[in-house]
Structure formats: C-alpha cells, structure tokens
Amino acid sequence: MASTMQPPTGAGTLMSGSQILLECLVREGVELFFGYPGGVTLPFYDAMYSHPIKHVLVRHEQNAAFAAQGYARATGRVGVCCATSGPGAMNLVTGLVDAMMDSIPVVAITGQVTSKLIGTDAFQEADTFGITRPATKHNFMVKHVSELPRIVHEAFYLASTGRPGPVLVDIPKDVFQASTHYQPVDAIHLPGYKLYTEGHTGQIRRAAQMIWEAERPMVYAGGGIIHSGAHQELRELVELADLPTVNTLMGLGALPGNHRNFISMPGMHGSYAANMGMYNTDLIIALGVRFDDRVTGRLNAFAPHAKVIHVDIDPSEISKIRNAELPIVGDAKKVLVKLNKVMKELEGEMGSLKAAARAEWWNTIRGWMEQHPLEPQYSLDEIKPQHLMAEINRISNGEAIVTTDVGQHQMWAAQLIRYDHPRLWINSGGLGSMGFGLPSAIGAQFACPDKLVFSICGDGGFQMSIPEFATIANHNLPVKIIVMNNGYLGMVRQWQELFYNNRLSQVTLDHFPDAAMLAGAYGFPGKTIEKVEDLRPALEEAVNTPGPYFLNVKVTPFENVYPMVPAGGAINEMVLDQPQPVEVGS
Amino acid sequence: MLQTISLLVENKPGALMRVVGVLAARNFNVESLTVARTLDDSLSRMTIVVDVEPKVRAQVVKQLNKLVNVLQATDLTEEKSVAREMVLLRVRAEMANRTAILKEAEIFQARVVDSSIEGFAIECTGDPEKLDEFMDLMRSYGEIEVTRSGLVAVSLEPKKLRLASPIPVGAAEEEQEELERVVSK
Structure with missing residues (x-):
C-alpha cells in the first residue's frame, strides 16, 4: 500500500480502493467523519494518513454512529461513520437503528474480511450486510473496486433524499487494496427508488378548503418539517390561518418555542393543553409525523372527533396507524409552499367562514394553557430537576443546542427548555437509546463549533458513554456536560413506583464517580453541586469556562415526570401531578 | 385473509433477503413465495401470498414498494388476474x-x-x-x-403491462390543471 497521497485526480487516474473511497467522500462534501480503525480497514486508514480529510477517533464504534447523527441532526448534512469488520460493524448497529427510527441521514462505512474469506467464519467476520439489512434504509456490499464510486454516490443519495435514513457500505479488505482507474460517478441509476416529493395539487387544494372549514383545527408537526427545512413555510401556514400548533418530540423547534401559536409537545409527557387540543380537535393537520404510540396513547381515544390531513414523504406512514381522510404524499416544504399559496387564494372567500368558532377554540386552548401550564417547580431545600432545566433554559434563551439521553431528564428538557430554531434539540426519539447524549453532542459541536452545546444526561445514560470524555478532551470541545443526577434510573423507577407497587428493582445507581476527579482524570474541570444556591453560579461557571466542563447536579431523587398519559391510556385522561399519599383512616 | 402480491424486483445481491426480511419484521405471515427471472435478465418476478388482516393490506404493498430494489409491488387480490x-x-x-x-x-x-x-x-x-x-x-x-410450488399470478389489467405509479391519485385531471394554474401564478 502506498502511504503517500496521489495528487488531485483527473478522471482515469490509477488509484487504490482506499484512495478512491476518500476521493468519493470529498466529492460528497464530507469534511469530517467519526470512526475507529481495525484489522481490515488498515489499508483505508493508511490512505487517510496523508489525506486532508478529517477523521475523529472516538472511543467506541457505537459513539461514532451517534456522533455522526449529532452532526447530521445539527446540520441536515449526511453524517459519516466508519468501523472495521465484525465487532466494529456490530457496535454500529444501535446507532444505525436509531438513525433509522428518527430518519437521520447517515452513511456508515464498514470493513469486511477479504472476499475469499467471506463465509468461512474468518477472524472478525460477521454478516454485516445481512445483520444491517433491517437497520438501514438500504445497504451495499462492494464486490469489486470498480463499483466503489457508483455505490458511494448512491449511498449518499439514498441517505439524504426522500425520507432520510442510514445507509451502510460494506467493503472487503481486498477491495480497499485493489487498484483501478478512478472515474467519478454523477449519475444515479436506482429504478426501484420511488421519490414522491411534489404533492398532489388537487389534494392540496382540498386540504386548504378543509383547513378553512375547520372549527377546531390543530397542526401536528414533527421531524419531517425539520428534515425538509420547512420551518418557514410551517410558520407562514400557522400565521396565515392562526392555527394552534403542537410540535412532537422530534419536531421541537419546527415552530419557534416562543411563537404565540405554539402550544407545546403532545403525548405521554406532553402538556395538558396539547393533549386536550389533540383530543378535542375536529381537524388534525399532520405534517411529517407518524402518529407514534407515545403521541397517540390509546388509539381509539385519540382525536376521536377529528378528520386527518396527513402530509408525509413516505407513503407507508400514511394511514399506517390512523386513517387519513386526506393523504398527501410529498416533501413537507414543497407541499407547504403550494398549500400556503392556495390558502391565500381561498382566504378572501373562506377566511372568515368559521371566525367565531375559531376564536372560541383559541379561548378554550388558552384556558387549558393557563389551567395547567408546563412550569418548572422549585424547592428551597433541594434542586428540583425541573429547576435545573429552567436554569439551562434561562442561559440558552432558545438558542443553544441541547442533546439528551433517554429518560426523565429528556422529558423535562423537552418540556421546559425552549427551542426557537430547528436543529437545536437533538435526542433519540424513536429508538430511545441511552448513551446517545454525549456522543451526539460531540457530533453537534464539531458541526457547529461556535454554538453553545449542552449535553444533558441522566446519571444512567451518562455512564454508558464516559469513554467519550477522551474524545472531548482530545479536541478540547467546549461541550457543557450536565448530569441530572437523581441516583436512579429515573424513568424506570417512575414506572416501578406507579405500575409495579413501588418494588424498585435494579434501578439504584450507587457509586457515581466523583465529578471533579473524573473530569480531572481527562484534564478538564468538573464539579458536583447539590445546594439550590449553587445551581445558577455553577451553570454560569460551566458556560463561561472555555473548553469542556462537566457539571454533576444532584437533584431531588424521587421527582417524577408529569403530566403523564400511562401506556395504553387515553390522552384526555392524563395524570397531572404526583399522586398525593392518602393518609390511613382519613 | 389471503393477499396476492406481484413484485418486480432488481436482481441485486440480497434482494430476496430484503423482501422476506421486511415481511417478517412487519409481522406479515407469508403463505407462499415464488421467484424467477423475467424476460429482462436483470429483473425477477415474485408472487407472494401473505395472510394478513384486511386493514393492513395497503401497508404490505407500501412497505414492499419502499424497498430500493423493488420496482413495483402490485396487489392482485381483487384485480383481474x-x-x-x-x-x-x-x-x-x-x-x-x-x-x-x-x-x-x-x-x-x-x-x-x-x-x-x-x-x-x-x-x-x-x-x-x-x-x-x-x-x-x-x-x-x-x-x-x-x-x-407456491402461487404464481399474472395481472390481466392492460395497464399493468407497464410500470405505473403505485400511489393512487385522487383528483380529476381538470381540477389538477386548474390548481396548477393557481399555484404557478
């Protein structure tokens, strides 16, 4: 293997598979990617040695996939990760499934054992192609070096178009080593790949009529708005017809958190107003959402009086869970541009058709919002987790990137931190992968070096990604790592309290490491706080200290997330607050 | 109920695995599956019979159509075939x-x-x-x-001889043209 780079190439230059792959990545606009080397990717890493492309060495392959996602979620560009064969590729799988569930554009490159050894149970061999089939939007195995430019180009195209998702390219070691005359590929030949982006104009016209005719409309907007960059168009629609709007967990920031039409998040831990709105609406305008069970609760009690307009780029999402009276298959942005035009066309004729009913609907919604607002709670003796989120919210003021793990802290961060732009709120929504928060913050910080990035973790998920402290220290990334430490796997404990007779089984997290010593071991500052009066100064210090900072915040151990729709419950029957203990004999 | 689907698939590595995999992952029961080359060597025709609840019939076809290697999935259950x-x-x-x-x-x-x-x-x-x-x-x-052998089926609808959009469209043609005029203003 040549360890020196070929000069910039013209068509037809003789290059190795490794060099071709690097050139292909550059052509796709990849500036940096996350990975971990190994036996069969040796030729690839050797070519990288003298190539200007930036490779970030993570400390576990799973975190390469999560970091690539953080990069993709923060920018909308394709995130790239790389791992060796066998264990390396297998460690990527959680991150790929996670990207699949949340429709995140990721390209994963994995090494495979030499072609001749495939199928012989060779050292570090795994059937990556077979195992990642259901973990990806599509996957490829490169059989010959000449296929490499076409496959890489198709992989990026598939990952980033239509409904985005992860695509994996498995490359045997001998393909990395083989040489061929490199011909860049621009054409796409995927005859079976069906893209429906435009939206049917007749359907769009009917949607506009339905919206003007509705008395209690509700916009239910999700991740699809963010993926298609339709936030401006969403805002225009919402303002045009003064529509109440909820954003799903994946859609927070689609409509600015401080917009007057924004109600909040619906679902299991959504607000009272959002869920009551969804229950009582007569028209759901569903934009880039998939009626997840965490949103709908018990399906036959979800929006029982509503018709549904469902806009989605993936036809299989439409009427999958809830029948759509008016389906529109298309890209959210393109559909909304057309819809807004027709809305304006019809405004004169239909705009004030239901004005009185609409005003009453808004009054009802405002009433719900005042009755049970999503408000932080405070205590004089202990730091309440909601208080921590409120303080982070004060510093962020709608502008910081916040990544989270999964669990109670994630729900509080979704409820109580405001997101005024898309791509600020980064979390594992569909798969709910613990350990996501820290590596995704790394990806987001690389993508947006000048942005304030909070990685908010629970004390459980945080301990799944501690190794990435080394990556953070390596690159002096100014990520502010905040652990909401209640000493428990809080969400599991909450369910054990509520549904398993308070039998707390395997949820106590003793022996959390000393924060100052842990961060200190990696060479950056860390601190533990537990007094209420220390919270604000400690957060200020974390933010004002250049470089990384680790803040371990000990919070009230037994706080639970409310409102809550119990699994399988109806959304209008949410539990609003901690049940008060009933005194015996009273 | 039994649903018969005709599938036109690219002869690419793993294509059969993808079809079978998505049916299994989505909990659709396969009754029979046949596959063979078409006149065009690069394509295969599959006939799949699944046993599913009537309300998920559309989902089965949509999920198969979503596969990158599937050119077209057609529900033949109620078609002339x-x-x-x-x-x-x-x-x-x-x-x-x-x-x-x-x-x-x-x-x-x-x-x-x-x-x-x-x-x-x-x-x-x-x-x-x-x-x-x-x-x-x-x-x-x-x-x-x-x-x-498992079932093989062929559609007798003349339009099925060529590839059609698998997504049914709802509006009358003139209505669409009228709207196109509005939109392009």
Whole structure:
C-alpha cells in the first residue's frame, strides 16, 4: 500500500480502493467523519494518513454512529461513520437503528474480511450486510473496486433524499487494496427508488378548503418539517390561518418555542393543553409525523372527533396507524409552499367562514394553557430537576443546542427548555437509546463549533458513554456536560413506583464517580453541586469556562415526570401531578 | 385473509433477503413465495401470498414498494388476474386402484410423470382450491406425498403491462390543471 497521497485526480487516474473511497467522500462534501480503525480497514486508514480529510477517533464504534447523527441532526448534512469488520460493524448497529427510527441521514462505512474469506467464519467476520439489512434504509456490499464510486454516490443519495435514513457500505479488505482507474460517478441509476416529493395539487387544494372549514383545527408537526427545512413555510401556514400548533418530540423547534401559536409537545409527557387540543380537535393537520404510540396513547381515544390531513414523504406512514381522510404524499416544504399559496387564494372567500368558532377554540386552548401550564417547580431545600432545566433554559434563551439521553431528564428538557430554531434539540426519539447524549453532542459541536452545546444526561445514560470524555478532551470541545443526577434510573423507577407497587428493582445507581476527579482524570474541570444556591453560579461557571466542563447536579431523587398519559391510556385522561399519599383512616 | 402480491424486483445481491426480511419484521405471515427471472435478465418476478388482516393490506404493498430494489409491488387480490399453482404428488397405488387413479388424474387434467410398482408421480396445475381437491381425492386411494410450488399470478389489467405509479391519485385531471394554474401564478 502506498502511504503517500496521489495528487488531485483527473478522471482515469490509477488509484487504490482506499484512495478512491476518500476521493468519493470529498466529492460528497464530507469534511469530517467519526470512526475507529481495525484489522481490515488498515489499508483505508493508511490512505487517510496523508489525506486532508478529517477523521475523529472516538472511543467506541457505537459513539461514532451517534456522533455522526449529532452532526447530521445539527446540520441536515449526511453524517459519516466508519468501523472495521465484525465487532466494529456490530457496535454500529444501535446507532444505525436509531438513525433509522428518527430518519437521520447517515452513511456508515464498514470493513469486511477479504472476499475469499467471506463465509468461512474468518477472524472478525460477521454478516454485516445481512445483520444491517433491517437497520438501514438500504445497504451495499462492494464486490469489486470498480463499483466503489457508483455505490458511494448512491449511498449518499439514498441517505439524504426522500425520507432520510442510514445507509451502510460494506467493503472487503481486498477491495480497499485493489487498484483501478478512478472515474467519478454523477449519475444515479436506482429504478426501484420511488421519490414522491411534489404533492398532489388537487389534494392540496382540498386540504386548504378543509383547513378553512375547520372549527377546531390543530397542526401536528414533527421531524419531517425539520428534515425538509420547512420551518418557514410551517410558520407562514400557522400565521396565515392562526392555527394552534403542537410540535412532537422530534419536531421541537419546527415552530419557534416562543411563537404565540405554539402550544407545546403532545403525548405521554406532553402538556395538558396539547393533549386536550389533540383530543378535542375536529381537524388534525399532520405534517411529517407518524402518529407514534407515545403521541397517540390509546388509539381509539385519540382525536376521536377529528378528520386527518396527513402530509408525509413516505407513503407507508400514511394511514399506517390512523386513517387519513386526506393523504398527501410529498416533501413537507414543497407541499407547504403550494398549500400556503392556495390558502391565500381561498382566504378572501373562506377566511372568515368559521371566525367565531375559531376564536372560541383559541379561548378554550388558552384556558387549558393557563389551567395547567408546563412550569418548572422549585424547592428551597433541594434542586428540583425541573429547576435545573429552567436554569439551562434561562442561559440558552432558545438558542443553544441541547442533546439528551433517554429518560426523565429528556422529558423535562423537552418540556421546559425552549427551542426557537430547528436543529437545536437533538435526542433519540424513536429508538430511545441511552448513551446517545454525549456522543451526539460531540457530533453537534464539531458541526457547529461556535454554538453553545449542552449535553444533558441522566446519571444512567451518562455512564454508558464516559469513554467519550477522551474524545472531548482530545479536541478540547467546549461541550457543557450536565448530569441530572437523581441516583436512579429515573424513568424506570417512575414506572416501578406507579405500575409495579413501588418494588424498585435494579434501578439504584450507587457509586457515581466523583465529578471533579473524573473530569480531572481527562484534564478538564468538573464539579458536583447539590445546594439550590449553587445551581445558577455553577451553570454560569460551566458556560463561561472555555473548553469542556462537566457539571454533576444532584437533584431531588424521587421527582417524577408529569403530566403523564400511562401506556395504553387515553390522552384526555392524563395524570397531572404526583399522586398525593392518602393518609390511613382519613 | 389471503393477499396476492406481484413484485418486480432488481436482481441485486440480497434482494430476496430484503423482501422476506421486511415481511417478517412487519409481522406479515407469508403463505407462499415464488421467484424467477423475467424476460429482462436483470429483473425477477415474485408472487407472494401473505395472510394478513384486511386493514393492513395497503401497508404490505407500501412497505414492499419502499424497498430500493423493488420496482413495483402490485396487489392482485381483487384485480383481474390469473393465479396458478403446481403440485408434484406421489401416491401409493395398489394394483386394484391403478386404473381409477389414472381416470381421476385425467379429470383434473393432471399428468403422470412417473409410474412404478409402488404407485405414480403426478403433476397437476390449477388454482390452489383445485389442487386441494385433487390431493384430497388422491389421499383416498393411499398414502401421498406432495410438493407444492407456491402461487404464481399474472395481472390481466392492460395497464399493468407497464410500470405505473403505485400511489393512487385522487383528483380529476381538470381540477389538477386548474390548481396548477393557481399555484404557478
């Protein structure tokens, strides 16, 4: 293997598979990617040695996939990760499934054992192609070096178009080593790949009529708005017809958190107003959402009086869970541009058709919002987790990137931190992968070096990604790592309290490491706080200290997330607050 | 209910795995699956029969259409179509029954493909119900052993000869044109 780079190439230059792959990545606009080397990717890493492309060495392959996602979620560009064969590729799988569930554009490159050894149970061999089939939007195995430019180009195209998702390219070691005359590929030949982006104009016209005719409309907007960059168009629609709007967990920031039409998040831990709105609406305008069970609760009690307009780029999402009276298959942005035009066309004729009913609907919604607002709670003796989120919210003021793990802290961060732009709120929504928060913050910080990035973790998920402290220290990334430490796997404990007779089984997290010593071991500052009066100064210090900072915040151990729709419950029957203990004999 | 789907698939590595995988992952029960090359060597035609609740029928087709290697998935269940299956059947035949078995085979337009002292091997083609009847009948003569091919089906709709959009569109043509004018203003 040549360890020196070929000069910039013209068509037809003789290059190795490794060099071709690097050139292909550059052509796709990849500036940096996350990975971990190994036996069969040796030729690839050797070519990288003298190539200007930036490779970030993570400390576990799973975190390469999560970091690539953080990069993709923060920018909308394709995130790239790389791992060796066998264990390396297998460690990527959680991150790929996670990207699949949340429709995140990721390209994963994995090494495979030499072609001749495939199928012989060779050292570090795994059937990556077979195992990642259901973990990806599509996957490829490169059989010959000449296929490499076409496959890489198709992989990026598939990952980033239509409904985005992860695509994996498995490359045997001998393909990395083989040489061929490199011909860049621009054409796409995927005859079976069906893209429906435009939206049917007749359907769009009917949607506009339905919206003007509705008395209690509700916009239910999700991740699809963010993926298609339709936030401006969403805002225009919402303002045009003064529509109440909820954003799903994946859609927070689609409509600015401080917009007057924004109600909040619906679902299991959504607000009272959002869920009551969804229950009582007569028209759901569903934009880039998939009626997840965490949103709908018990399906036959979800929006029982509503018709549904469902806009989605993936036809299989439409009427999958809830029948759509008016389906529109298309890209959210393109559909909304057309819809807004027709809305304006019809405004004169239909705009004030239901004005009185609409005003009453808004009054009802405002009433719900005042009755049970999503408000932080405070205590004089202990730091309440909601208080921590409120303080982070004060510093962020709608502008910081916040990544989270999964669990109670994630729900509080979704409820109580405001997101005024898309791509600020980064979390594992569909798969709910613990350990996501820290590596995704790394990806987001690389993508947006000048942005304030909070990685908010629970004390459980945080301990799944501690190794990435080394990556953070390596690159002096100014990520502010905040652990909401209640000493428990809080969400599991909450369910054990509520549904398993308070039998707390395997949820106590003793022996959390000393924060100052842990961060200190990696060479950056860390601190533990537990007094209420220390919270604000400690957060200020974390933010004002250049470089990384680790803040371990000990919070009230037994706080639970409310409102809550119990699994399988109806959304209008949410539990609003901690049940008060009933005194015996009273 | 049984749903018959005709699938046009690229002959790419793993294409069959993707089809079977998505059916399994989405909890759709496969009754039978056949696959063979088409006139175009780069494409294969599959006929898949699944046993699903009527309300998920559209989902099955949409999920198959979503696969990158699938050019078209068509639901033939209620379409004008012809569906056939073949069974290769061995029946143990005692001397006294041999003539009767041959007569029955003739009624079903089945062909004897092998004859021995123990009995016959018979090939029979038809719709699955006809094959069921034929097998029941043969069982009454003696021990049988069967290998069924699984269903192959072809649409008789003239439009299905070329690739159509798998997404049904709802609006009248003139309505769409009118809207296009509005939108392009």
